Amino acid sequence: MRVFGVDPGLTRCGFGVVDGGAGRTVRPVAVDVVRTPADLDLALRLLQLSDAVEQWLDRYQPQVVAIERVFSQHNVRTAMGTAQAGGVVALSAARRGLPVVFHTPSEVKAAVTGSGRADKAQVTAMVTKLLGLKTAPKPADAADALALAICHLWRAPMRSRLEEAQARAADIARTHRARLAQAGAKAPAKPTKTGGRSQ
Template structure:
């Protein structure tokens, strides 16, 4: 399975494509950072990011897109731009019918380093090692994008199995409730017949 990981941002937007192989093997297909000028309008910055993502989706044809889920941080202005960048990425994926999953930074860090509180250097280090890269991806946004793709490859099968188990449990519960209702109805009918 091939995944495009995206660390959204207006100033720097990290893009990384990773192929998942047998077991937990992963291979880096491409990694880059899209930059947009601070003095451009918001609309034109979003357009530049959208164009880059469209080009990557055309060129690398991933089967899924993993985007970092933005949380409220210190700077509200930055968060808004990040959310908007993530939004246009999700839009491009949805237009092609590709699944888009948002992973939190801690989910990504936990998947890649084993700790949800790992720092940037640890994430970059583990991503470099896991993908067997000759050089550490730089800046951090590039490493994060690859980390998100890896996180998705490793978490998705578990998430899918969990969702399936939950659906099965819900079905069993529904059947159980139906049986209870039928039994209650039968008991009531018996009582009325007496």
């Protein structure tokens, strides 16, 4: 599976493409940082970013797009720009029918370093090691984009196992409710207030 990881931003937007193989093997495909000028109109910055995303989707043909989920930042203005950038990236993927998944920064850190509180240097070091890169990807946004893609590749099997388990649990609950209803049709329709469920 090929994943396009995006660390969204207007000033710097990290792009990273990673292929997942058997087990936990991951292979780097491409990494870069897209910048848009701070003195340009917001709408035009979003347009430049969107064009760059389209180029990468054309060139690398990923099967999934993983985007960092922004929760909050100290600077509200930056947070809004980051959210807008993420929205534009998600839109491009959705237009092509590609699944888009959001991962939080702590999920990404935990996936590649084992700790949700790891710092940027640790994330960069692990990404460099896991992908067998000769030099560390710079700036941090580039490393983060690769970490996002790795996080998605490693979480995806867990996610599908979880979804299967949830579907199975829902099946069991449905069967159980059906049996209860059948039993209810034979037994008194409504248990007394103190009956049935107490104890």
